[in-house]
Amino acid sequence: MHSTGYVIKFTIIMTIVAGLILSGMFYATEPIAKKNAAVFNKRAILSALTYSMDKPQAEMTDDEVIELFNTKMEQKVLNLKGEVVEGDLLAENLSLAAEAKKPEAERLIPLFTYNGKDGKTNILAVYGSGLWDKVWGYIALKPDNKTISGASFDHKGETPGLGAEIKDDPTFSYRFIGKSLYNKNNEFTSVSVVKKVNNPDNEVDGIGGATLTGDGITEMMVRGINYYLPYLKKNN
């Protein structure tokens, strides 16, 4: 049995040593981790453009991704009235989760514009709830701002093999390509995920066993794209 004094001394030394090792490690890896997180986020945005770029993001190196964002990607932060918010905040650094908690009057949304071979492609960010947890996605529009040219989805905790297929199965986001956000009477309807497609212009086939995740995506798309309409109408 050691004395109480020894135990206290031992505990203090142990804490200091562990603390020093960890803080040293943290400061050594922080710049790399920050860069990795930024590239990860940029890749998520670019994955909506997979089928309209010469080289999909999966085949690009980290430096190419950063270079593309510096040269070909415009970023704007908008409010829900459709006005561009000036400031230092870059659209890619906007936290969708934090903005979703704010009241609509204060909420900000990011807008990315890619200057590619087909002209200016706007990429919208949408955020909503799936079955278990949050789902989000990036929707790329053709230069007419009415037709989807690409989409990518991600989720926090959907069921693997069912709801998680919105991310894991690339054929799901592929189904959105060419769908129109407007119906035949030119009213905004967004694109719905349904069990049986009756209206191929505005509906996509859902994933079997993931009806509620699909409903979540439908709701997220209607609400999320609606936020961008004031801006898109003004700038068309």
Add this chain to the structure above:
Amino acid sequence: MTTEKEKTPLFGPKERRLLWDPLNDNNPITVQVLGVCSALAVTSLVYKSVVMSIAVIFVLAFANLVTSLIRNYVPSQVRMIAQLVVIATLVTIVELALKAANYAIYKELSVFIGLIITNCIVMGRLEAFASSNSPWRSFLDGIGNGLGYGVILIIVGFVRELFGKGTLFAGSPIQMNIIGKSNDLVNYWIDTSGGAMSWYSNNGMLALPVSSLFLIGILIWVQRARNKKLVDVS
């Protein structure tokens, strides 16, 4: 301990047993049934299993080594706390390193790297072995148990990914499509035939964590049927 010290060889029969025993006769997952929780969660892809195994081997080996080195200085009143501090420090190092080395797989494994702290294998080896054995032997014991854990993880990951997704090593640079139609549209355009057995449709159940429970059960069954030492006679 003092008399034995001079004769201890680097790789004597005892040391070899420390490395090989956990791979079969004393496997942490299939025989001791420890660390099953993480084996269910991270085995959907082989690549994830491999990264998780390397992380656990690193944590186990060094936690054993450090615990063994300080075993004569640790007051028995705070023994467990000291062990937890060692494990938590090592796990945080792994987490920070992974964040810098491969951010995508860090995101995929998410909380499960942090949860190595609660992996029963780590604490179990520290208590059962490292706190009463020499540093070198403890280090080998850590590697052996980590390998025993990793082997099961990779076997389960292999079956789950192959029949659940039709791929192997998805997410890593050597990702390949083995059976069924390619799920990757970018490559699908180039190679419409997909892999072998293009009629095969992915088995969605294998993507669910519950399938690893069945697979581990089957592994335990096969191992017990073949290994007479494991038959419970009592």
